[in-house]
């Protein structure tokens with residue numbers, strides 16, 4: 001096995017975990033072919049725990065690897081287009097884009113060519129191995145399934161500054177990570193034409209490298225460099241670097257400052273689950289719920305076979321740890337959904353598993369106070385028997401405050417706490433609810449609830465929400481906003 005243990009695993013850079021070796025496969029843009037899926041499923045069976053996890057960057061992870069993956073297998077993966085052809089940069093964070101890029105009925109621009117261009121650029125420039133492994137870039141094409149609010153170091157989000165609806169006038173708004181940790185990147189007020197995006201990203205990366213000691217074991221995050229220099233200084237240096245790299249570029253095109261700042265309202269992130277028409281007439285995509293982002297290897301092969309039989313041999317991973325099958329003709333939808341059910345999966349955005357998130361927990365991470373995944377599954381089983389959801393509810397279990405599995409606030413966040421009681425450790429959770437106005441977890445409602453008490457409490461909270469909401473359209477976070485925490489504590493008790 002090619003291996004150099006780092007904090008952020010890649011195909012060639014694996015990392016030890018509590019439950020064995022963890023290998024992460026970068027999937028730029030989250031798009032996989034059926035053939036690639038089957039090969040990954042075989043690796044999970046032959047070397048790992050027989051399952052595959054989709055991460056919140058639309059990567060794939062194989063866990064519980066006990067024996068070295070054969071070098072020929074790794075090479076075959078590369079030949080199928082998985083893993084960077086340049087191992088030096090394979091550990092750099094996956095490039096994020098909307099899972100509906102190119103098929104979204106409302107998108108302004110297909111971002112897939114930009115994802116490929118940036119991936120090719122990284123691959124061709126080995127000195128980018130000096131970037132932080134967490135150097136993360138996101139392209140948002142302005143469609144219905146938006147990713148621009150996901151936490152990334154750099155986001156380029158499409159918009160029409162003149163509102164004239166002409167595709168050639170699409171610009172990308174540049175946002176960069178700064179300020180507090182865990183916040184989405186903040187608007188720089190700079191708009192870029194599509195052709196300027198890759199050169200500007202390259203300049204952003206070069207300036208980062210100029211301010212980083214290559215010998216440092218722990219590379220700083222881009223946010224830390226920007227906080228140290230100040231965002232104006234950083235962007236001035238980026239502009240200078242851009243001119244050095246592209247002396248022939250028409251510099252009037254670069255850094256066209258924002259003409260208007262009106263932002264689209266945040267899109268509902270669960271629009272990707274269920275059945276939706278594509279921009280290609282007569283074709284549909286189907287978003288499939290993966291419980292806690294996990295697929296058994298046989299389920300992965302099953303979905304890959306469905307994509308081959310009915311679609312275009314493609315699956316798309318989402319940053320919400322689900323998967324889309326695309327390009328399904330309308331008359332085949334019923335057959336596909338039935339076969340998805342036969343795989344033990346469903347497509348409903350209001351199923352409790354649709355927005356249930358958990359980090360790897362005690363079994364996979366030494367920092368975890370609790371068995372997050374087991375607890376999440378037990379909670380889901382309890383809720384399935386006690387309540388019927390009719391609006392997506394995002395519940396996030398985190399083994400510690402680091403909150404690796406989800407960076408934005410969930411409707412309900414549960415942070416693991418372990419208490420020593422009579423020489424026994426008792427696993428429980430801090431309970432937070434969010435109205436969407438605060439970053440991180442929202443408002444703490446309960447300081448400590450044992451796991452035994454938790455399912456009843458969450459069920460009661462959701463039942464009260466369903467009975468007391470203003471209408472079927474009132475979301476959980478709107479309900480939280482309307483009541484405020486002190487009143488919520490009263491009505492939930």
Ligand code: SF4
Nearest residue numbers: 359365368399403404
């Ligand atoms: S959130 Fe904490 S416990 Fe969970 S995986 Fe991350 S570091 Fe580990």
